[in-house]
Every structure is written in C-alpha cells, then in structure tokens.
Amino acid sequence: QEFQFGPCRVEGVVLQKLWQAFWAMKDIVQAQDNIMSVRLLRKEVLQNVSETESCHLIRALLRFYVNTVFKNYHDKAVEFGILKPFSTLANNFFVLVSKLQASQEKMFSTRKSARRRFLLFYQAFKQLDREAAVTKAFGEMDILLSWMEKFYQL
Amino acid sequence: DGVAVLPAPQNLSVQSTNMKHVLTWSPVTVPEEIVHYSVEYQGEYESLYTSHIWIPSIWCSPTQRPECDITEDITATVSYSLRVRATLGSLTSAWSTLKHRFNQNSTILTPPGMEITMDGFHLLIKLEDLGPHFEFFVSYWRREPGAKEHIKVVRPGVLPVYLETVEPGAAYCVKARTFVKAIGRHSAFSPTECVKVQGEALPL
Numbered sequence: 001q002e003f004q005f006g007p008c009r010v011e012g013v014v015l016q017k018l019w020q021a022f023w024a025m026k027d028i029v030q031a032q033d034n035i036m037s038v039r040l041l042r043k044e045v046l047q048n049v050s051e052t053e054s055c056h057l058i059r060a061l062l063r064f065y066v067n068t069v070f071k072n073y074h075d076k077a078v079e080f081g082i083l084k085p086f087s088t089l090a091n092n093f094f095v096l097v098s099k100l101q102a103s104q105e106k107m108f109s110t111r112k113s114a115r116r117r118f119l120l121f122y123q124a125f126k127q128l129d130r131e132a133a134v135t136k137a138f139g140e141m142d143i144l145l146s147w148m149e150k151f152y153q154l
Numbered sequence: 155d156g157v158a159v160l161p162a163p164q165n166l167s168v169q170s171t172n173m174k175h176v177l178t179w180s181p182v183t184v185p186e187e188i189v190h191y192s193v194e195y196q197g198e199y200e201s202l203y204t205s206h207i208w209i210p211s212i213w214c215s216p217t218q219r220p221e222c223d224i225t226e227d228i229t230a231t232v233s234y235s236l237r238v239r240a241t242l243g244s245l246t247s248a249w250s251t252l253k254h255r256f257n258q259n260s261t262i263l264t265p266p267g268m269e270i271t272m273d274g275f276h277l278l279i280k281l282e283d284l285g286p287h288f289e290f291f292v293s294y295w296r297r298e299p300g301a302k303e304h305i306k307v308v309r310p311g312v313l314p315v316y317l318e319t320v321e322p323g324a325a326y327c328v329k330a331r332t333f334v335k336a337i338g339r340h341s342a343f344s345p346t347e348c349v350k351v352q353g354e355a356l357p358l
Contacts, residue, residue, distance in 0.1 A: 001335045001336070002335065011335055011336075011338050012231045012259075012335070012336055012337060012338060013230075013231075013336075014287075014335075014336055017229055021229070066199070066203075070199070070203070071203050071204075074203070074204050074207065078207065083207070083209045084209060084212065084227075087197050087199065087200060087209055087229070088229040088230065090197070090199040090200075090203075091197035091198060091199045091200075091229065091230035091232045092229070092230045093199075094197075094198055094199045094202075094230070094232060095230055095231055095232055
C-alpha cells in the first residue's frame with residue numbers, strides 16, 4: 001500500500017481510509033455545491049499526466065487543499081458535524097504533502113507543464129465566489145482521489 | 155454534593171500494541187458518585203491550522219471508565235494531542251492534556267501467533283488475525299543441511315496459508331513476523347516451529 005507518483009514514492013497513507021472518510025460526508029458536502037456548470041478538476045488538469053509530472057502536480061494540488069480548501073471549509077465541517085472524516089482527510093493530505101516535499105527536489109524538467117495544469121485548476125477556482133469555490137473544491141475530492149488511485153499500489 | 159471543584163484527571167498515558175491504542179488516566183473519585191470522562195483529540199493538521207478545535211473521541215465522549223480505546227480516532231500517521239476532563243452532574247474539571255503527543259508509528263509490534271498444521275502432505279500455517287493493517291512475512295525451510303529458506307508474504311484475512319508440499323519422513327521449520335505498511339515497520343520473528351512428516355523417507 002503506497003503511492004508512486006513517478007519518482008515520488010509515499011508510504012504510510014491508506015487510500016481506503018481516505019475513501020471511507022470522503023464517503024462518510026459526500027452527500028452533505030456535494031449537496032452544498034449549486035454550480036453545476038463548472039468543474040475545477042476538469043480533464044485538462046488531470047488527463048494524460050506523465051509519470052514525472054504527476055509528482056509536481058499532486059503536490060501542488062494537495063498543498064492547495066491543505067492550505068486553502070480545508071482551512072476555509074473547517075467551520076462548515078464543524079457546522080455539518082463531519083469533523084472526524086474531515087480530520088482523517090486533512091491529516092493524511094498533510095502527511096502526503098510533507099513526504100512528497102522530500103522526494104520532489106530531484107526533478108525540474110516537468111515542473112512547468114505540471115504548473116500549467118495546476119494553474120488551470122487555480123484560475124477556475126479564483127473565478128468563483130470564495131465560499132462557492134471552497135465548497136466545490138471540497139466536493140470534488142472524489143475526482144482527486146480517483147486520479148490518485150491510479151498511482152496507488154497494494 | 156460537597157464537591158466545589160472537580161479535579162482534572164491525572165497521569166494520562168497511551169498504551170499501543172499492534173496498532174491498538176488505549177489512552178488511560180488515574181480515576182477521579184468522589185465518594186458515592188459516578189464520575190464521567192470526555193476524551194478529545196487533535197491531529198497535526200488541527201494543531202497547526204485550527205488549534206482551537208478539538209474533536210470528540212468516537213467512543214469516549216462520555217465514558218465512565220478511566221480509559222479509552224482511541225484506535226478509531228487515530229486515522230493518520232501524524233502526531234496527535236489528546237485531552238481528558240471529568241464531569242459530575244453540572245461540575246466539570248479542567249482539561250488534562252497528554253504530555254507527549256502520540257503517533258501510531260510508536261506502536262509495539264509483537265511477533266504473531268501461528269499454528270502449523272498438515273493437510274495430507276500440504277504444510278499449512280494459520281496466523282493470528284491482527285486486523286487490516288497487518289501483512290505477514292512467513293519464512294519456511296526443510297530441516298536439512300544447506301536447505302533453502304523460502305519467504306511468503308501473506309495479506310490480511312488470508313487463512314490458513316498453504317506453504318509447501320512435503321515429503322514423508324522429512325522435517326520442516328517455519329517462523330513469521332508482521333509488517334505494517336502504514337508505519338513502515340515490522341515485528342520480531344516468532345519462535346521457529348518445526349514439524350516432522352509421518353512415514354518413511356523416500357529412497358534416494
């Protein structure tokens with residue numbers, strides 16, 4: 001059970017636990033998202049990502065989720081009574097970010113293309129009202145987890 | 155009820171073995187009264203980003219016993235803060251916080267219990283069920299000079315495990331240890347167990 005994002009390998013995070021945590025709050029979270037016409041993690045962001053690009057991209061996305069999405073969604077998590085699954089995801093994303101940091105220094109070549117992909121996501125996020133953007137990004141975690149699953153080895 | 159202030163629980167500590175984590179503390183005693191306790195936790199994320207927020211333990215908010223199984227509260231390999239307070243009616247004590255944060259990577263891993271059996275000429279092993287976190291590395295060999303040692307990785311829930319087809323009159327030895335990927339650690343090997351196969355050794 002480990003993630004292998006190109007050259008970046010991360011142990012110690014059990015993907016099944018992340019899925020269980022998201023499923024525990026999926027309905028409540030996605031019911032809050034009223035903007036059906038927009039998708040932040042769209043095909044141009046996540047499709048046909050090369051192995052070496054994947055490490056840069058996942059790290060940028062997870063860092064954004066930890067520093068911005070989770071941080072700004074926290075009060076809602078308290079309000080909806082979903083602190084426990086929220087904490088499971090936040091702490092495991094936190095582990096991933098810190099472990100990806102260590103292994104990511106070695107690669108520069110694909111940083112630019114990964115950066116472009118992340119900016120597509122980020123610009124779409126910025127175009128929405130702040131609260132709506134955080135709610136949508138939080139609700140799209142199943143898209144993110146599905147993409148991460150491709151890099152997970154049992 | 156004669157108790158102006160309820161003392162906070164003392165001597166918090168965590169005992170963790172094979173990824174089962176139990177928080178214990180010294181009981182707060184009030185004659186002829188039942189004191190309840192509430193346990194809360196924070197992961198590293200909460201400590202850094204939302205330090206004012208604590209999460210109630212799934213099983214112990216409240217509880218009457220001076221201990222709490224926090225295994226299901228610990229859902230990441232990060233360090234956790236834990237705190238406990240006592241309540242008696244409308245009286246509530248101050249929070250007591252665990253002195254050193256707890257990380258599941260410090261759990262004690264014991265060698266697995268195992269049982270070697272024969273099914274005809276099939277050598278089988280049954281391993282202690284320790285839960286979904288645990289894989290097993292089983293090492294086995296034929297007891298004779300220069301014998302080759304074989305290794306088999308056993309995933310959780312697969313029991314019993316076929317190891318090898320044996321020969322009459324020969325002896326075979328087995329040992330096993332656990333491995334927990336979530337924390338990247340393994341236990342010591344269990345004591346080696348050997349079995350002698352019935353019957354006459356085959357002529358060479």
